[in-house]
Amino acid sequence: MTVMALSCVYMAADVYLVCLQHALSTEKEEVMGLLIGEIDSKKVAHISAVVMLRRSDKRKDRVEISPEQLTNAAIQADKLTHELGRTMRVLGWYHSHPHITVWPSHVDVRTQAIYQMMDEGFVGIIISVFSEDKVSKEQQVQITCFQSTNQSPEGESPQYIRLEVPLHIQPTSCLSKPCLQSMVELPEILFQEEKDSYDATTKLTFLSILAQLNNKAVLTQALCHITEVVSGPLVMALEQRKANNQKRCRELLQERESLLTLKSTM
Known part of the structure; x- marks a missing residue:
């Protein structure tokens, strides 16, 4: 049985608003960013800030995060730690899926696995935008939260699969x-x-x-x-x-x- 590093994720509504705005900014390529927050003693992740990342190489179906961007996000998390009085850290990444399913690709799952090697609590979020409901023909937005797990026996080449993590959007009274x-x-x-x-x-x-x-x-x-x-x-x-x-x-x-x-x- 797979043991989850996280029990669930709570994302502040204003953070979700920022991520959604970023995802809707273009329907030609994927966009990405890093999530900042904290993980409590019950393995619950609380996302309270976001760092949008600039793409050095625009691709229709691929996003990459450079070591420099991770370092800058860590600096931002440290700054928030002093401002909020709580220990903030980079605990995840998000990216968009324009015109395609919300589920992570094999590349997304493998990328997520690499991040988890550095931090087992690291989480991935995908926002699917510009997709049309087959029945109502209306535009719909879908979001999923996931981690990766290796399903191969010990000693064999790893075969990573998606492990869905419950995601809750937490209401906020104001825009932080x-x-x-x-x-x-x-x-x-x-x-x-x-x-x-x-x-x-x-x-x-x-x-x-x-x-x-x-x-x-x-x-x-x-x-x-x-x-x-x-x-x-x-x-x-x-x-x-x-x-x-x-x-x-x-x-x-x-x-x-x-x-x-x-x-x-x-």
Whole structure:
């Protein structure tokens, strides 16, 4: 019988919102990020922050995390440890599956196994986006949480399979500062990815003038897409959240005045 390193995973709702926003930012390639949180004595993982990663090599069906990115995420976790007063660590990764099933591929399962060799509590999360329900024809979002386990007998070549871990989205009353910062960073990450791709073409000496103009047009189109799909909706969502917070603040001030008036008459 396989012994699970984790009993379940709790992901804060604002962290899920950030991961979903990242997954929905592109339907052409997979995106990825690292999850920060803590694991308690009952083997329950609590995810409370996320680090979005910039892709150095865009691929339709593959994502890779460099050692430098893991190191930077660990530094971020250490910073959160001091800010929150709780021991934070990098405890997982997430990536998107645009237009395909939510279940991890054999590459995902093998990658997950490699991370677990370094940390048995490391967990993987996949978000499937831009998929259509066969009955209702509506867009649907699916999410799964998993680890890898070796089903081969000892001494034989490892054969890793997916081991599903129960995932719970934990409601949050507000958008935390780390999550807000991640959301704001997303347009910049996407811009830098496009800029890196364009800069790589400028180093090619054999391109014609028409090819150079085409590359500039592609960059402009990509930046317009980022503005339309990511930056615009993000600004609107934050403005709406600000309006709601201001309304709630006024209501609380009115309630405070009412209580003070009531107290003075007693």
